[in-house]
Amino acid sequence: MKKSEYNFDNPASHAKQPTMLFHKRFFLFLLIINCFMPVYALDENENNTENRIDPVSAIKLEASISKADAARKRAVDFESPDYFPSEWDAADSIYTAAVNIPKTTGNMQQLAVMFDDAADSYDEIFRKTIPLYTQAREDEIMTAREKLISTGFKKYFPEYLKTVDNKALLALSRFETGDYYDARNTAADALNEYETLYTGARILLVRREIIERDFVKYDTGNFEKADNAAQTSNDEFKAGNKKAALTNAEDALRLYDSVLSNGLRATGETRN
Secondary structure, three states, X not given: OOHHHOOOOOOHHHHHHHHHHHHHHHHHHHHHHHHHHHHHHHHHHHHHHHHOOOHHHHHHHHHHHHHHHHHHHHHHHOOHHHHOHHHHHHHHHHHHHHHOOOOOHHHHHHHHHHHHHHHHHHHHHXXXXXXXXXXXXXXXXXXXXXXXXXXXXXXXXXXXXXXXXHHHHHHHHHHHHOOHHHHHHHHHHHHHHHHHHHHHHHHHHHHHHHHHOOOHHHXXXXXXXXXXXXXXXXXXXXXXXXXXXXXXXXXXXXXXHHHHHHHHHHHOOOOO
């Protein structure tokens, strides 16, 4: 401001000018901020939209994961990896890849497809496995049954054999109707019972040999213990306690074998 323009009579009028200039500049600053704020708000809204999880996609993904997990467990339970190792590795690679991908909004549809593909692959391997698995269980059961019959057990205890045979047939029928888990468990029970009866049959044979050779006197203590274990085994078997029955039968057989060995050693005889 030029000195000639200064009003010496009213200096207060000049003091207001800086204040008015500040107000003008502050108003201009607010105007600029208001112009840009909608843009920033729009960008933030766009980011929120991109990161927002679609509930429908999330539900679909969880269903696909559950389907794949169930299919994988079923295939493992029936030994599919052992029957078809290369196909199993291919299916498992899809599953593993899907598990390792982050579950973000943009990936959900892709992940659902991958888990569905894995589930379908597991199911296909499982369908191919079941006939082989069923045949393997049948072969095990038939081998155990033939071994039991070879002892002459059927002649003396046909009712026991018939009971286990019925259980084995039930297991095979359940495989045919698709009741796979019950079939597997029933087949395992039948196999265990054949093996328990086989141990029982061996007990009868060894005990009879001990008596025929008159070897009881050489080891009376173990012979009495063997008789007690054999009786306990029989009681447990009738009560349905198959594990306890087998344990006691094995103990009885071990004791009878000991009595027989002591008799052979005492007499110098040999077994035919």
